[in-house]
Amino acid sequence: METQRSLVWRVWDWLDGRYQVASIVDGLLHVDIPRTARTYYFGGITLFFFIVQAITGILLALYYQPSADRAYDSILFIMNRVNFGWLIRSIHSWGANLMILFCVLHLLRIFFQGVYKAPREITWVMGALLLAVTLGFGFTGYLLPWDQRAYWATTVGTEIAGAVPIAGPPLIVLLRSGSEVTARTLSRFFGVHVLVLPASLLALLAIHLTLVHVQGLADPRRRVEPEGEVVAGSAPLARPEQPKRNLLPFFPNYVLDEVIAWYIMLAILIVLASLFPAGLEEPADPLLTPEHTKPEWYFLFLYQGLKVVPRIVGVLLPMVGAIVLLVLPFIDRNPHLAANKRPIAIGIGVVSLIGIIAFTIWGWLS
Amino acid sequence: MDHRILHRLGVALALLVVVLLVPTFMAAQDAFPTIPHPLEGRDNCLACHETGAGGATKIPDDHAGRTIEMCQACHQPAPATEEEMLAPTAETPSAAESPTPEVSPSPAGPLPVPHTLEGRENCLECHQSAEATPVPEGGPPVIPHPLIGRENCLACHAEGIGGAPQIPEDHAGRPNDICQACHQPGQLPAPPTPTAPAEPIPTPIAYPHAEGVNTCLDCHAALGGKHAEITAQWQRSIHAERDVVCADCHGGDPSATDVNQSMSPEAGYIGVPPKTEIPALCASCHADVSLMRQYDLPTDQYAKYQESTHGIRLAEGDLNVTTCFDCHGGHQILKANDPASTVYPSNVPALCAGCHSDKELMAPYNIPTNQFDLYKQSVHGHALLDNQDFRAPNCATCHGTHGAAPPGFEEVANVCGSCHSATQDYYIKSPHAQLGDSGPKCVDCHGRYDVTKPSEAMYLGAEPRHCGACHAPDSPPGQVAQTLYDSISAAAQDIDEAEAAIRQAQSVGMLVGPLEGQLREANTSLITARAAQHTLDVGTVTAKTDDASVVSEEVKADAEAAVAESVFRRQAMIVAVVVIALCIVALFLLKRELDRQSEAEAEQAPRVDSSEP
Numbered sequence: 001m002e003t004q005r006s007l008v009w010r011v012w013d014w015l016d017g018r019y020q021v022a023s024i025v026d027g028l029l030h031v032d033i034p035r036t037a038r039t040y041y042f043g044g045i046t047l048f049f050f051i052v053q054a055i056t057g058i059l060l061a062l063y064y065q066p067s068a069d070r071a072y073d074s075i076l077f078i079m080n081r082v083n084f085g086w087l088i089r090s091i092h093s094w095g096a097n098l099m100i101l102f103c104v105l106h107l108l109r110i111f112f113q114g115v116y117k118a119p120r121e122i123t124w125v126m127g128a129l130l131l132a133v134t135l136g137f138g139f140t141g142y143l144l145p146w147d148q149r150a151y152w153a154t155t156v157g158t159e160i161a162g163a164v165p166i167a168g169p170p171l172i173v174l175l176r177s178g179s180e181v182t183a184r185t186l187s188r189f190f191g192v193h194v195l196v197l198p199a200s201l202l203a204l205l206a207i208h209l210t211l212v213h214v215q216g217l218a219d220p221r222r223r224v225e226p227e228g229e230v231v232a233g234s235a236p237l238a239r240p241e242q243p244k245r246n247l248l249p250f251f252p253n254y255v256l257d258e259v260i261a262w263y264i265m266l267a268i269l270i271v272l273a274s275l276f277p278a279g280l281e282e283p284a285d286p287l288l289t290p291e292h293t294k295p296e297w298y299f300l301f302l303y304q305g306l307k308v309v310p311r312i313v314g315v316l317l318p319m320v321g322a323i324v325l326l327v328l329p330f331i332d333r334n335p336h337l338a339a340n341k342r343p344i345a346i347g348i349g350v351v352s353l354i355g356i357i358a359f360t361i362w363g364w365l366s
Numbered sequence: 367m368d369h370r371i372l373h374r375l376g377v378a379l380a381l382l383v384v385v386l387l388v389p390t391f392m393a394a395q396d397a398f399p400t401i402p403h404p405l406e407g408r409d410n411c412l413a414c415h416e417t418g419a420g421g422a423t424k425i426p427d428d429h430a431g432r433t434i435e436m437c438q439a440c441h442q443p444a445p446a447t448e449e450e451m452l453a454p455t456a457e458t459p460s461a462a463e464s465p466t467p468e469v470s471p472s473p474a475g476p477l478p479v480p481h482t483l484e485g486r487e488n489c490l491e492c493h494q495s496a497e498a499t500p501v502p503e504g505g506p507p508v509i510p511h512p513l514i515g516r517e518n519c520l521a522c523h524a525e526g527i528g529g530a531p532q533i534p535e536d537h538a539g540r541p542n543d544i545c546q547a548c549h550q551p552g553q554l555p556a557p558p559t560p561t562a563p564a565e566p567i568p569t570p571i572a573y574p575h576a577e578g579v580n581t582c583l584d585c586h587a588a589l590g591g592k593h594a595e596i597t598a599q600w601q602r603s604i605h606a607e608r609d610v611v612c613a614d615c616h617g618g619d620p621s622a623t624d625v626n627q628s629m630s631p632e633a634g635y636i637g638v639p640p641k642t643e644i645p646a647l648c649a650s651c652h653a654d655v656s657l658m659r660q661y662d663l664p665t666d667q668y669a670k671y672q673e674s675t676h677g678i679r680l681a682e683g684d685l686n687v688t689t690c691f692d693c694h695g696g697h698q699i700l701k702a703n704d705p706a707s708t709v710y711p712s713n714v715p716a717l718c719a720g721c722h723s724d725k726e727l728m729a730p731y732n733i734p735t736n737q738f739d740l741y742k743q744s745v746h747g748h749a750l751l752d753n754q755d756f757r758a759p760n761c762a763t764c765h766g767t768h769g770a771a772p773p774g775f776e777e778v779a780n781v782c783g784s785c786h787s788a789t790q791d792y793y794i795k796s797p798h799a800q801l802g803d804s805g806p807k808c809v810d811c812h813g814r815y816d817v818t819k820p821s822e823a824m825y826l827g828a829e830p831r832h833c834g835a836c837h838a839p840d841s842p843p844g845q846v847a848q849t850l851y852d853s854i855s856a857a858a859q860d861i862d863e864a865e866a867a868i869r870q871a872q873s874v875g876m877l878v879g880p881l882e883g884q885l886r887e888a889n890t891s892l893i894t895a896r897a898a899q900h901t902l903d904v905g906t907v908t909a910k911t912d913d914a915s916v917v918s919e920e921v922k923a924d925a926e927a928a929v930a931e932s933v934f935r936r937q938a939m940i941v942a943v944v945v946i947a948l949c950i951v952a953l954f955l956l957k958r959e960l961d962r963q964s965e966a967e968a969e970q971a972p973r974v975d976s977s978e979p
Contacts, residue, residue: 079877086935247968253960260953267946274939277875 032247033254034219038113041261042106043212046134048262049099050201052269053137056092057194064144066190068183071146072283079280090273096138098269100298103134111328111349114337115218121329123215126208128326133201135298140193142296146186151284152293154189155181160295160302163315180286220337294363301356304363321352399423401443410541411437506548507531510804518838519545567668570650573613573634576621581628582612583620599698608661615639615647642680644689645671670769686727693717709767712750714760715741737761740815759785782808786897793900806836820896822858825851849904857892857911857918861885864918867925876928881921888917 005013016022063082065074078085107127110116116124143154158181162172177184248254295303306314324331334342411434415425425432519542522530533540583600586593600606605614613620618635622628629635639647649668651657658665667690671677676687693709700707708717719738721727728735741747741761749758764781783790786808798805811831812820825847828834833847864885872878895910 076877076880080880248964253957253964256953256957256960260950260957263946263950263953267943267950270939270942270946274935275875277877277935279875280877280879282879 028213029251029255031213031216031250033217033250034222035246035248036219036221037217038109038220039217040105040109041258042102042109044258045261045265046099046102046106047205048265049095049102050205052095052266053092053099054198056088056095059088060092061194066144066187068146068186068284071144071186072280075145075147075280079278086277087273090277091269093278094269094272094276096141097297098265100134100138103131104298107131108353112339112346113218113220114339114342114345115220116329117332117335117337118329120211120215120218123208123211124329125326126204126211128328130201130204130208132322133197133204137193137197137201138296138298140189140197143181143186143189144193145280146284147281148284148288148290149279149281151181151286152290153295154185156293156303157295157299160299160306160315163306163311164319165312165315168315182286222337297360297364300363301359304359304366307366308362399441401438401441403443405443410434506550509546509549509551518542518836518841522836567653568646568650570654571614571617571634571636571647573617574619574621580611580620581623582616582618585625586612596697599696603695603697603699604701604704605699610651614651641685641689641691642683644691645677645680648690667768670766674766674769686721686730688721692721709762711756711760712754714762715747715751718761737815740813744813744815744817745819746817757785782812788894789897789900792898792906796900796902798900798902822851822855843902846902846904850899850902850907853904853908853911854892854895854899857888857895857914860915860918860922861888861892864888864922864925867922867929871925871928871932874929874932876932878925878928881925881928884917884924885921888914888921891917 012021060078063074063078063085065071075089078089080086082088110124110127139154139157142157143150158172158175161175162168164171173179175185175188176182177188294300302314302318305318308314309317332342332345334345336342339346412425415422520533523533525532583597587597588594600612605611611620612618613634616636616639617633618630619628619633622633627633629637645668652663653665653668655665671690672681676689679687680689695708702709704710705712707713715738722733723735723738725735742751746758749755750760763785780790783793793799793808811824812818813831824832826832826834833844837843837847839845839848864881868878868881868885871881891910891914895907895914898910899907901907
């Protein structure tokens with residue numbers, strides 16, 4: 001019988017005999033999730049895009065030259081000379097936008113389902129920080145092509161940071177490594193983009209996923225438990241016994257759904273990258289301000305807000321909003337999950353969302 | 367053998383004899399009239415002899431239908447010696463076999479030129495004396511321009527193109543090559559010189575200053591109506607801002623409260639200064655270097671004005687001309703860079719037109735009044751008036767401001783070149799420029815007030831301002847124009863095609879930045895070729911247009927390759943998406959199977975061992 005086992009299984013047995021990998025993988029894969037959980041796979045898709053970004057980012061880093069006099073030409077080289085360079089850069093560019101989009105959708109799903117509440121407070125905080133890091137990726141990566149759009153979007157983007165009361169001026173110097181966007185800003189952004197942010201994201205992601213795994217996926221249809229009692233999810237370690245019919249195996253059922261979603265996303269990425277490859281404008285020219293200078297779409301609402309409301313409001317409101325978002329589970333003491341039982345939170349959420357979308361569209365059109 | 371055969375043989379022999387004898391006879395005869403003039407420059411016999419123009423012998427009726435090429439088959443030039451040709455009295459052919467040309471008895475009739483012009487370029491040497499037919503009173507009009515490049519007199523003078531005087535009716539039928547028999551190149555009239563000597567700069571009006579007190583203003587403001595209006599105008603002016611008060615121009619004592627004292631001749635009151643004195647009055651301050659230095663203003667306006675036509679006429683007592691007051695405003699003088707100022711660059715054309723479009727006012731000076739209308743339609747007018755592009759010239763840019771004077775030819779070439787400097791550099795190397803004052807200048811081809819956007823079409827066609835207006839298409843200059851048209855049009859078309867290819871590549875999302883950069887280089891070559899065509903040097907221009915064509919063809923090829931690459935990418939994308947779709951379908955089938963399994967397991971057992979083998 002032994003001789004009939006394939007090489008893969010023999011390696012598996014060899015490892016298992018020494019490191020008990022079977023139990024580790026068991027612990028990771030063989031958990032049950034509530035059948036009523038509705039994740040829409042947003043979190044998993046965001047993870048997929050992160051993996052895509054990491055792979056394409058590493059490939060780009062093999063050719064990219066992070067200096068003001070070489071950056072633009074190296075991007076041109078990637079686009080025109082490197083085999084499939086255009087595809088890698090276009091996927092990296094589209095992947096960045098889609099990662100932010102799905103990160104936000106994931107956050108909205110958690111918010112409207114109310115599943116950030118106890119016992120998942122830390123998971124939410126980690127998720128909010130992950131969104132901040134993802135936005136940081138977008139912000140720092142946008143400058144790297146060093147074309148006019150990159151240069152001036154970064155100029156107005158860092159200008160937003162400069163509007164923060166008291167800390168604004170030093171913050172702008174910290175971001176730009178000087179009073180203007182220069183070659184030093186490029187070095188700084190590159191370092192942050194490929195070293196600081198990936199390390200931060202990996203650390204936060206590890207905590208986020210571990211917590212999700214330990215607590216299992218939340219069931220948005222669960223009933224409110226008696227006050228004060230922490231209700232855990234479906235993970236074996238933390239959940240009370242549940243009828244098996246309400247549960248679904250994480251592997252292979254849920255994983256299979258995720259893989260299908262990832263495949264669809266891969267197809268979307270390929271279509272977008274092929275039909276709308278990443279562009280490149282004229283090389284950055286600090287002396288030539290383009291007619292319409294705007295930051296990236298995910299900062300447009302901030303930019304438009306600063307233009308139309310008093311500066312102090314335009315700065316403080318998003319800051320307060322970000323802090324509220326970060327510590328939301330500790331502010332929102334309402335134990336209910338159903339939307340109709342938490343009108344204040346849902347109301348504020350809907351109004352904020354409509355406001356952000358409206359300002360984004362306004363900024364886009366202005 | 368019969369009679370018929372003998373008869374035929376006889377006829378054939380007779381014919382042979384005739385055929386052989388006729389040429390011999392003709393050669394021996396030499397009975398055709400010889401050509402009594404040299405053939406150089408007169409190779410078109412029919413030009414004169416068909417109609418008898420210029421007293422030439424009209425061809426006989428039985429010659430009808432014979433072409434120019436056939437004339438010399440019979441008619442040969444008379445064997446005149448060089449000495450005979452140059453002899454001043456040899457104006458009539460002496461050979462007995464040459465007929466004497468008919469000379470019209472009427473002085474108004476067509477004049478014959480019955481002799482060669484070689485060595486006899488100055489007709490008047492003979493024709494003003496009794497030695498030859500006398501010329502009309504005053505002599506024939508001189509040619510006021512050089513002849514290089516304008517060999518074809520009739521190109522312009524036949525129909526009076528470009529303002530050239532039309533040839534008189536009695537000259538009808540005279541060909542190009544006899545014009546200079548009478549009409550000789552002459553001298554251009556000397557430009558007018560200023561008649562008035564420069565006036566000394568007057569002393570500014572002195573008056574008693576009282577800090578912060580200006581009783582003129584107080585009273586006139588209180589009087590209301592026109593008086594108050596004047597004071598309000600002054601208060602808006604740069605003079606009010608710089609503390610230049612009423613008394614600075616009108617004299618008087620602004621510190622006195624009694625009108626009889628403040629506006630008395632004793633206090634230096636001069637009232638409204640006469641128009642003839644206004645320039646000097648303004649100059650009393652504005653020509654003072656030490657006074658104007660603090661305002662960074664020039665001080666040569668007065669000197670320039672005195673040399674201008676306006677200034678000269680004013681000195682002669684002509685009160686129609688403009689003075690400082692008329693252009694800058696009287697009391698409400700604003701800084702020239704104030705958009706409300708009458709002398710703000712975009713307001714200048716309307717300001718000048720205020721007088722120069724007034725037909726009644728201009729009539730005594732015989733000056734046209736359509737300049738402003740023409741200017742408004744010109745590229746310059748559109749740029750300045752419609753687009754507020756202050757690089758475009760207004761009247762003062764070319765004519766000068768205070769030194770306003772009608773521009774002479776020399777001036778025109780220079781004023782255009784003060785903006786179009788590269789074009790001017792090329793122009794001065796051209797045969798046109800080498801013609802001197804009378805050669806075609808910028809305005810001859812581009813217009814003066816109605817400068818239109820130039821195009822390659824100017825090389826073709828015979829309408830005014832086109833090359834064909836002066837040069838026949840088959841003349842050497844006409845050929846140059848055609849070559850320039852061909853090379854520049856071809857380069858422009860190559861660039862257009864490359865541009866279209868770039869746009870197509872851009873529309874499918876390809877990076878075209880480097881290609882656009884290359885095409886800009888090609889465009890620069892085309893632009894310099896368009897400027898360099900003013901040299902009329904085909905080699906210089908084609909070198910640049912060839913550059914433009916080569917680069918734009920490369921760009922076009924690269925852009926088309928980019929489009930092809932995009933098509934390939936899209937095809938590859940379809941393949942990739944199909945493969946992914948197949949994977950998704952397979953995974954869906956697997957999922958359905960798994961769902962069935964897990965539902966069945968959930969129904970059967972409350973707990974399962976999740977470990978796998």
